[in-house]
Amino acid sequence: MAQNPDLYLMAPLIPHTVAALESRFRIHRSDPPPSTRAIACGGTTVIDAASMDRLPNLGIIACCAVGYDGVDTAAAAARGIRVTNTPDVLTDDVADLAIGLILALERRIAFADRLVRGGGWAMPLSRKVSGRRIGIFGLGRIGHAIARRAAPFAGEILYTARSEKADVPYRYCPDITALAAASDILVLAAPGGDATRAIVDANVLAALGADGVLVNVSRGSLVDEPALIAALEAGGIAGAALDVFADEPHVPEALRAMDQVVLTPHLGSATQDTRRAMGELTVANLDAFFAGKPLLTPVP
Template identity: 60%
Template sequence: MIPILSLSPLPETLAPALRERYAVHVGAGGAPLPAVRALVGGGSMTVDPALLDRLPRLEIVAVHGVGHDGIDKAALAARGIVLAITSDVLTEDVADLAIGLWLAVERRIAANDRSVRAGGWSVPLARRASGRRIGVYGLGAIGRAIAARAAPFAGEVLYGGRSAKPDVAWRFVPDLTALAAASDVLFLAAAADAGNAGVVDAAVLTALGTGGVLINVARGLLVDQPALVAALASGTIAGAGLDVFADEPSVPAALHRDTVVLSPHQGSATTEARAAMAAMAVANLDAHFAGMPPPGLLR
């Protein structure tokens, strides 16, 4: 059987199917690294040249997710190693969570739940979600799904990113600070890399403004987290819904505020999404070793 390596424990949705087909090794210790031909891991795994040097026969990195900001793609390309992700299968669930976080912040759902559980009943007034101007940073599959869900609520939908999309009617705002200034709610759905690390900084948060809400279901890397903490503490923005953080699973106590809804990076954590992700991760490996392009090939 072809030897494959996972650097962390495999989810139960994925492990049985992999073990039926491949010689699976979990953790580098004791694994036959010179023989390993595939590397499997979640979207937050790190793959750098030092690791690749230890895996001379590696042919494919199969990500169980869509994140790949910790993977040195230039190093893979230089070695002819394929990179595949579980694209599209978690889009709907991540977009659902993004909308849920937004509504939870605007209507104080989490804060009011805590109040009722503690015996309270009288709570501060919340804010209407309908009619707000919605900005989406990153109009890939997930960004589009968020925008489509938000549109029936929105006064206007705007988006930003690398380029305008000719097949959508929403307004394109190329500059992120300008997008924030034009939005009441700013959703982050962009892929993260070294080029946009900390792109949501103090200036962007100031532009979002005292009535603005930030929703992040992309990567914590996109946000200057100390600047976000300061903006929430000072009232520079009204609130935030966060599924991702700078140093997971560490969440600063300063984010434990009634104006913030916290979520444990659970965008794809549904039975349906995890089953589909596992099936696609296996399909990516099977296709590659059968001499065909993986369905989730990242080009």
């Protein structure tokens, strides 16, 4: 009887997914043997060329996430290693969270909750959300879903993407600085990676201005975190709602101390339904690979 292939499990996946993997593979959570054929990982798991070279039989890296910026895809391609991710299945949850963060930030819901739990009642007035100009950086699957949810109450939807899209009713801005200057609420929904690293810098935050707010549901790497903290402390922008951070799970004390900031622990896809669907798609990609069939969701 053939032995199950070796798989290196590099991320904490839900029990349903782990059980499915355990029925198909010999699981290694550390020190994977050279015979390892597959890796299952998260979206921020770092897998570089040196990691791949330590596993000469590696054939597939299955990311249980839409993002895969921790994986050196060029190195993988050069070694004939396939890479997959889990797009689409988490789009709704991330978009829902973006809208929730906008409302929580502008209406100061988290602050009000802390106030009442502490026995307080009176609090400063918050800000109206309806009628605000919402700019979305990155109009892919998630950006589109955020725009659809925001459109009924937004004064205007604006966006910046790699190129102007002819089939959308939103206003195009040529770059993120122009988008920030034209927006009241700047939402980040673009992929991580070198092309977007620290793209929200001091200049972009200055363009957003003292009445503007930042919402990030993409990757912490998009934001120059020290510049964001400086802008918040100086009143350069009005607030921020962040689901992702530069050095997770470490969140700067300066951000944790600010009342004009809403913080969540990278929970964009963290619902029972979606994590199960992500795990099933991850396993389905692995099944397809080992059966010699086309992968369901290969990365470009």
